[in-house]
Amino acid sequence: MINISFFIRQISLITLLTVGVSLEMIGGVIDLAFAAQLSASALVGVSLIAGGCPVGVGCIGILFFNFCLGFLKAVFLVKLRIPSIIFTLAMQVILSNFLLVTVDYTGIVIPGLQESYRGNLYTVVELIITVFCVAGAFFFLEKTYYGKYCRMLGEDLPLARENGVKCFGISVVVHLFSSFFFSISAAFLMFRTGSSNSALGATYLYQILTAVFLGGILPGTGKGRILGMASGALAVTLGVTFLTGSGYLYRFENILEGSIILVALALGIRKKN
Amino acid sequence: MIKKLLSMLLGMTLAATVLAGCGSAPASEKAQEPAAEAGTEETAKNEETAEGSKSYKIGFLAPTLQTEFFISIDDGLKTECADRGWEYVSVSFDNDSAKAVTNIENMVTGNCNVIIAMVSDSSCDSALADAQAAGVKIMECGVQTEVYDVCLNTDQYQVGVSIGEMAAEWINSQLGGAGKVVVYTTVQNQDMQNRGQGIQDAIAENAKEAEILEVVDIGKDVVGSGTSTTENMLQKYPDLNCIVCYGDAAAVESMEAAKAANVDVENFGIFSCDGTAQAMAGIKAGDPQKGTIMFAPLAPMMAEYAERVLNGETFDEVITAETISITSANIDEYYTE
Amino acid sequence: MEQTKKTWIDYYKKFGIYIFLAVVFVFFAIFAPNFLSSNNVINILRQVSMFGIVVVGVSAVMIGGGMDLSVGGQMAVVGMILGYLMVNLNLGIVPAILIGILTGCIFGSLNGILAIKLHMAPIIVTLSMMLVLQGVAYLITGGYPITGMPEGFTRIGQGYIGIIPVPVIIFLLFVVFGWIVMNKTYLGRHIYALGGNKEAARLAGINVDKLTIFIYAFTGFAASIAAVIMVGRTNASQPGAGSSYPFDCMTAACLGGISISGGEGKISGVVVGVIILGILDNGLVLMGVNSNFQSVVKGLILLIAVAIDCYQGGKKKRIK
Structure with missing residues (x-):
């Protein structure tokens, strides 16, 4: 039971992050800053709780912080037309180093927080939240106009602009929606560790990108399905579990992630042609 | 389509592998059993009974496996486990508590009998407690939290004091007390901050006429930062004659930078910690590197206590890892070219 | 109607980098102790030399419309190979360097081929590729650095010719070479054409595929030279070398006026960008500023530089 519990918690987190990043990528944005965003927002939440606020306020703080960053992304990427990968790379460097300047790797630990949110009940709650969020993402992407316009933005932003699509508005909605997923993930991390520091969640960056590419979501195509995202998340979760248990992860993790992304790109291009 | 099929196939294959592993492992059954009895068969998940030999699986969780200090512990544990016929896995969490929690869970899934956790704080306590509940023995190293079966710890402040004392002794004997010192520290974690404070306090206490010109946060382990920082410090403080570092990585770069700047090697001292080969080679060769602190081999100690805890011993006291100060006076005992 | 009135962006593009250099220099001259001395200037140049060599290569790629984030990984692998050949296999310095350079060119070419x-x-x-190469660098020796380079090798990183450090001389030679290629040869013009409009370049008869591979191979060459100098400077091959280079190189190039979209930028501007970053690093350390704060500053610089570049690009399209 404990093993299944571990698995559910891990796949919940990776699925949420994969869906969040995938939505952005379908909209034409390659986000390298989401991991730093996780650390920063979790730190906001932990700081509020450590400062005496109720847990709910901490969670709202996480949400608000992520929404602000999501809005900022839309402004820089659509209004100022900065290439997404460069903007998010800069944002990641600024955020992670700013956190190091302020709280370093020591961070803030709240005794008792992780104990209070531990056990199979909370695992089930996390799973239910994840399922609802993924269902919401499916509805957004497949059943709403925002989803359709999001794909248009991802496929050809200049053309969408010329055709009168309100690119900035759509981009704001997409980034806010993704930020919602990042907020839930940050909250999960906060409860799981009862703490936050400048590196919390930072190691998920390339794992999630691998899951996204493995799930068939490619930048510049506007294509991607929820099933693909879930498949990618499942594959990465199981891969990490298996490789950790067999002791190969740290040696080959970077090589595997880079290779998988390249192979996924190659397969995606073959399909496109 | 191909990619989706591939990823689903990969997922199903891995799922089958992992679940097969879960199914055959007694860990999931052991979770229901009380962990009150120590040193019984319940803790030996991978026990083989061929002629009474026992085979365990040891998991090592390190903050990073990209610095020489932790790599040497990893290699040492690999050797110790191979000698004992044990399986061994190692992972790093790269200072990310979330990854540490995930790695602990996956090592439990991977049927580890002992997890040697060099965690940074108490953020992994729940995961370690879950691992204990699954019958896994927890050895904490480098930090003492609430959850462990045995704890190996070194007071990092005292390590810093040892480094500082070594430097102070040299300043007094070689420079007549007229030391102009720069301290390199890092805010990687609380331990390194404690070490840095220990250095400063020891120099202030033992070399009262020496002056600490600056305490530099040298940042993360960026290759080349020791070199450029030393060049800048030599520029800023022309009379600088002693650098005391939190670790050998920065110290050996400083050594090269100091040599390139043609400092008076006899009257320029660099002191640090870790006891790496390059640092000891510098001490042996009479370079600016004048001393380093070496930890008593941690891997054999970890393996020994892992065996003892698996055999049912309990440890109420924290076990302290010894340190050895290495200078030109005793370098030959610890380093041969 | 053609826009004849010069905007502030035009002035920024022409003079901004030099104004910024002057401001930064004066600021640190006033506030950073011991900043203004010939030794410190040499210091700065020596510290930026490896980085500057890589930036010249990355700039050529960016002018050609591409980008290379794998330079750090290339440096790490080449450095480890150098150390392995010289220390573990006792190969001579020159053959080891040649093999290292060849390896760098191969990695660079591979990037170009994959991009095509x-x-x-x-x-x-x-x-x-950056991820893959970072992993490979650690596999070579299991993460251990290789130390104890042969006598004479360290002169590449630590030696002087007169009062000028050897790395600075190599850097200057590289810059001159880069400037000549980009400004005085057909190759340079083709690179600008490739970055300006790939399809038009192809229709004009330029073999865009071969040119792309060549530019990336050149970046690999630059990364390998930088690796040689780094190993010489530290007397060790480190698997984690070059980790900060991808971001820093992009920052220096953008600061120096290289356009993200390609086809624009000068090597002279890039050199100024490199020197500005070197002054920032040096000056902030002399002032005792936290090293992480330096990275925050660099991140902000990159954002502003790219934002201005993109704003100008957008304006040009709207005018057309």
Whole structure:
């Protein structure tokens, strides 16, 4: 039971992050800053709780912080037309180093927080939240106009602009929606560790990108399905579990992630042609 | 389509592998059993009974496996486990508590009998407690939290004091007390901050006429930062004659930078910690590197206590890892070219 | 109607980098102790020399419309190979360096080939290569650094010719070479054409595929030279070398006026960008500023530089 519990918690987190990043990528944005965003927002939440606020306020703080960053992304990427990968790379460097300047790797630990949110009940709650969020993402992407316009933005932003699509508005909605997923993930991390520091969640960056590419979501195509995202998340979760248990992860993790992304790109291009 | 099929196939294959592993492992059954009895068969998940030999699986969780200090512990544990016929896995969490929690869970899934956790704080306590509940023995190293079966710890402040004392002794004997010192520290974690404070306090206490010109946060382990920082410090403080570092990585770069700047090697001292080969080679060769602190081999100690805890011993006291100060006076005992 | 009135962006593009250099220099001259001395200037130049060599290569790629984030990984692998050949296999210095340079060129060419074959933004391709190369660097010796380079090798990183450090001389030679190629040869013009409009370049008869591979191979060459100097400077091959280079190189190039979209930028501007970053690093350390704060400053610089570049690019399109 404990093993299944571990698995559910891990796949919940990776699925949420994969869906969040995938939505952005379908909209034409390659986000390298989401991991730093996780650390920063979790730190906001932990700081509020450590400062005496109720847990709910901490969670709202996480949400608000992520929404602000999501809005900022839309402004820089659509209004100022900065290439997404460069903007998010800069944002990641600024955020992670700013956190190091302020709280370093020591961070803030709240005794008792992780104990209070531990056990199979909370695992089930996390799973239910994840399922609802993924269902919401499916509805957004497949059943709403925002989803359709999001794909248009991802496929050809200049053309969408010329055709009168309100690119900035759509981009704001997409980034806010993704930020919602990042907020839930940050909250999960906060409860799981009862703490936050400048590196919390930072190691998920390339794992999630691998899951996204493995799930068939490619930048510049506007294509991607929820099933693909879930498949990618499942594959990465199981891969990490298996490789950790067999002791190969740290040696080959970077090589595997880079290779998988390249192979996924190659397969995606073959399909496109 | 191909990619989706591939990823689903990969997922199903891995799922089958992992679940097969879960199914055959007694860990999931052991979770229901009380962990009150120590040193019984319940803790030996991978026990083989061929002629009474026992085979365990040891998991090592390190903050990073990209610095020489932790790599040497990893290699040492690999050797110790191979000698004992044990399986061994190692992972790093790269200072990310979330990854540490995930790695602990996956090592439990991977049927580890002992997890040697060099965690940074108490953020992994729940995961370690879950691992204990699954019958896994927890050895904490480098930090003492609430959850462990045995704890190996070194007071990092005292390590810093040892480094500082070594430097102070040299300043007094070689420079007549007229030391102009720069301290390199890092805010990687609380331990390194404690070490840095220990250095400063020891120099202030033992070399009262020496002056600490600056305490530099040298940042993360960026290759080349020791070199450029030393060049800048030599520029800023022309009379600088002693650098005391939190670790050998920065110290050996400083050594090269100091040599390139043609400092008076006899009257320029660099002191640090870790006891790496390059640092000891510098001490042996009479370079600016004048001393380093070496930890008593941690891997054999970890393996020994892992065996003892698996055999049912309990440890109420924290076990302290010894340190050895290495200078030109005793370098030959610890380093041969 | 053609826009004849010069905007502030035009002035920024022409003079901004030099104004910024002057401001930064004066600021640190006033506030950083011991900043203004000939030794410190030499210090700064020596510290930026490796980085500057790589930036020249990355700039050529960016002018050609691409991007290379794998330079750090290339440096790490080449450095480890150098150390392995000289220390573990006792190979001579010159053969080891030649093999290292060849390895760098091969990695660079591989980037170019992948960028062409995958038809995907080179930044993603090189990001993946960066991950792979970082992993490979650690596999060579299991993560241990290789120390104790042969006598004479360290002169490449630590030696002087007169009062000028050897790395600075290599850097200056590289810059001159880069400037000549980009400004005085057909190759340079083709690179600008490639970055300006790939399809037009192809229709004009330029072999865009070969040119792309060549530019990336040149970046690999630059990374390998930088690796040689780094190993010489530290007397060790480190698997983690070059980790901060991808971001820093992009920052220096953008600061120096290289356009993200390609086809624009000068090597002279890039050199100024490199020197500005070197002054920032040096000056902030002399002032005792936290090293992480330096990275925050660099991140902000990159954002502002790219924002101005993109704003100008957008304006030009709207005017047309």
